[in-house]
Amino acid sequence: MLGLLIAKLIAFFLIMAAGFALVKSKILEPQDIRGLARITLYLVIPCVTLRAFQVEMTSAIGKGILLSFAAAVVLHILLLASIAPMRKFLHLNEVEILSVIYPNAGNLTVPLVAATLGWKYVIYTGCFLTVQQFLLWSHGRMLMQNERAWDWKKIFFNVNILAVLAGIVVMITQVRFPEAVKDAVYSIADMVGPVTMLIGGILLGSTHLGDLKRYKKWWQVVLLRLVVVPMVVVAILRLSCAANLVADGTNILMVTLFAILTPPATTLTLMAEVYHKDAIYANLLNVASTVLFLVTMPIVTALYLG
Numbered sequence: 001m002l003g004l005l006i007a008k009l010i011a012f013f014l015i016m017a018a019g020f021a022l023v024k025s026k027i028l029e030p031q032d033i034r035g036l037a038r039i040t041l042y043l044v045i046p047c048v049t050l051r052a053f054q055v056e057m058t059s060a061i062g063k064g065i066l067l068s069f070a071a072a073v074v075l076h077i078l079l080l081a082s083i084a085p086m087r088k089f090l091h092l093n094e095v096e097i098l099s100v101i102y103p104n105a106g107n108l109t110v111p112l113v114a115a116t117l118g119w120k121y122v123i124y125t126g127c128f129l130t131v132q133q134f135l136l137w138s139h140g141r142m143l144m145q146n147e148r149a150w151d152w153k154k155i156f157f158n159v160n161i162l163a164v165l166a167g168i169v170v171m172i173t174q175v176r177f178p179e180a181v182k183d184a185v186y187s188i189a190d191m192v193g194p195v196t197m198l199i200g201g202i203l204l205g206s207t208h209l210g211d212l213k214r215y216k217k218w219w220q221v222v223l224l225r226l227v228v229v230p231m232v233v234v235a236i237l238r239l240s241c242a243a244n245l246v247a248d249g250t251n252i253l254m255v256t257l258f259a260i261l262t263p264p265a266t267t268l269t270l271m272a273e274v275y276h277k278d279a280i281y282a283n284l285l286n287v288a289s290t291v292l293f294l295v296t297m298p299i300v301t302a303l304y305l306g
Contacts, residue, residue: 001116002302008115009294012108012197016290019201030206033199037270040195045106046163047188051119052110052126053167054182057174061123063246068127071242071256075233076131080139090220094143095277099264099285100224102136104196105129106160108262111193113255123171124255130164132259136267137161144268144275199266200290207287215281222289225264226296233260234304250305257304261297263289 022028055061079101086092086100109125137158141147155161169175177185212218237257243249264286273279 002298002305004116005112005301006298008112008193009297012193013294015194015197016201016204019198019203020205021201023202023205028202030202033202033206036195036199036202037266040107040192040199041267041270042159044188044192044195045160047185048106048110048192049126049129049160049163049167050170050185051189052122052129053171054177055120055123055171057171060247064124064248064252065127067242067246067249068124068252068256069131071237071253072128072131072259075236075256075260076135078232078236079229080135086224090217092217092221093278094146095268095272095282095285096217096221098140098143098268098271099221099282099289100229102132102140102265102268103225103260103262104265104286104290105132105259105262107192107196107266109255109259110189111196112258117251117255121251121255124252125259126164126167128256128259129160130168132265133158133160133164136265140268141271141275144271144277196266197290200287203283203287204291207284209284209288211280212284212288215284218281218285218288221264221285222292225285225289226261226293227300230257230261230296230300231303233257234300237304254301254304257301258297261293261300263293 019028023030083097083101086097092100105125106129109128110122113121113125134155137160138155156165176182234257237243237253243253246252264282266286269279269282269286271277272282
């Protein structure tokens with residue numbers, strides 16, 4: 001399994017390198033990324049969500065979903081509880097805190113799970129995404145805006161939240177897409193990994209990583225996101241013996257771990273720009289973490305399996 005994971009990560013690196021080369025050769029301009037980012041956010045990710053929920057509901061899958069959802073809720077509660085210590089002891093700002101709490105689960109977890117475990121396990125990414133998307137567009141947006149009131153309209157009418165709700169309905173009712181619709185949705189969903197890494201390469205080619213020197217705490221954020229949080233999660237999953245609660249629990253919880261192992265959510269850069277925070281810093285954290293997670297992910301996964 002580790003061999004498949006490493007092979008997929010190498011493929012991701014090559015796609016990122018291609019995006020980097022397109023920018024450096026002047027074939028693409030940095031601003032060209034906006035169209036790709038919008039396509040990913042408003043088309044690809046919703047299709048990924050809908051595909052994830054296109055499964056035949058069985059007793060085993062139902063139990064796996066409950067375990068995966070419970071794990072996602074517990075881990076997010078622990079991450080939210082870490083905000084106060086991060087403020088008090090590390091003096092992290094909003095962009096830094098959100099970069100630690102919210103990983104790029106939707107864009108990167110799905111292709112990694114599909115490549116290593118198979119598409120039948122992608123349904124469990126939907127459990128993590130359901131919890132994350134709700135919190136990201138409620139708590140995350142509030143923290144970015146320094147607000148206290150919840151804007152329920154913006155939460156539930158967000159395209160990704162609507163896709164999650166539609167996916168849940170489709171799964172419960174066992175409605176199946178017509179063949180042409182299914183082919184279109186599945187084909188778009190398959191784009192998520194390549195498009196995400198291509199965007200990462202374009203960002204890398206457009207970014208001066210030397211600018212990180214202006215931010216004294218960037219390495220703390222990256223260390224927390226890629227090493228400290230994942231290692232704590234591995235310890236929790238192993239010591240709790242939660243994998244023994246259902247059949248195939250080890251692989252089901254590995255999907256949750258994969259989500260935790262990814263870099264900061266790319267959505268945070270867009271949110272920082274919209275809400276007048278330091279979008280350049282958010283982007284730098286994302287790019288630096290995306291490069292380094294290609295190394296940290298197989299190591300942490302090996303520790304979980306070992």
